[in-house]
Amino acid sequence: MSGPTRSLRLRVADVVRETADAVSILFEENGQTLDYRPGQFLVLRVPSESTGSVARCYSLASSPHRGEPARVIVKRTPDGYASNWLCDNLVSGAELEVMPPSGGFTPRSLDVDLLLFAAGSGITPILSIAKSVLTKGTGAIDLVYANRDEASVIASAELRALEAEFPDRFVVHHWLESLQGLPRPHVLARIVESLPKREAFTCGPGPFMDAVRSAWTAAGRERSTLHLEIFTSLSGDPFAEPTDIVEVTAEGTVPLEVSVDGESHSLEWPKGVTLVDFLLSRGIEVPYLCRDGECGTCLATCTSGQVAMNGNNLLEEEDIANGDVLACQLVCDGDELVKVVF
Known part of the structure; x- marks a missing residue:
């Protein structure tokens, strides 16, 4: 199919x-x-x-x-x-x-004030978000951008132009390792504390993301208001045609209620079959890409029922505790009704 x-x-x-x-x-x-x-x-x-x-x-x-x-x-x-x-x-x-x-690394509204953190090439999605909020929405943006030195700053001219275009809504805080050392969580925490009502989006190397996460926690902020973009190299070939899906039903089924793009479906979910594979077999166009748990395209929220993931290279414990799941790795792990929202 x-x-x-x-x-x-x-x-x-x-x-x-x-x-x-x-x-x-x-x-x-x-x-x-x-x-x-x-x-x-x-x-x-x-x-x-x-x-x-x-x-x-x-x-x-x-x-x-x-x-x-x-x-x-x-x-x-x-x-x-x-x-x-x-x-x-x-x-x-x-x-x-x-x-x-x-990908789901995108704000729910362009009319909210945001705190953005980027390091190195992590500026890429952050730049897209900032330009969209400034151009289409009404939100204000503070961007903390870390780089090795001034010559390493990607899109520096574009950032300066945006500051000039939106002087009352856009501020860039540059952090240069050559002058300031590596970003320190306690300093980042002060920035977080100065903007207490903002959600944050962050993208960059692992150590930088760890520093931002520590700062967010130190500032007493809810983990659900910090959005992280994490990439891993894809091991499979998402360009290959998907193979036909063979359902495994010998272990029984579990009742499933799933909502995809606002459309609800009530189904019997075979045990041992991942949610993405099962929905595709039913002709339901669910978001997916790699089917290896590496890209996050199939991110969904499980609101009820017992489930487990065969693999997980992206989600953290806090994400899982909030109900976030990778649907391409998700299997039912009980007999109760499972509810999932994409």
């Missing part, structure tokens, strides 16, 4: 050098509408002589509300095949196969 995530071919309009080790890739859409929300990402198929291709996630730095071309930022990593290939080989006029925009 075919899934809802058909790939697209996008032509590269331009490749712009951002820093010594990062480029922006701007796309033409070839008449296709790239419908995305602020903070979402694309999965790019990158050619490889050894494996044919590899799939990697790159956040959109553009805003769907500013009339600008879709754009991702790729920062070179020392041992990263895909990032090095894209930085070294991609030119204007080339075509890339991509999966439709995915």
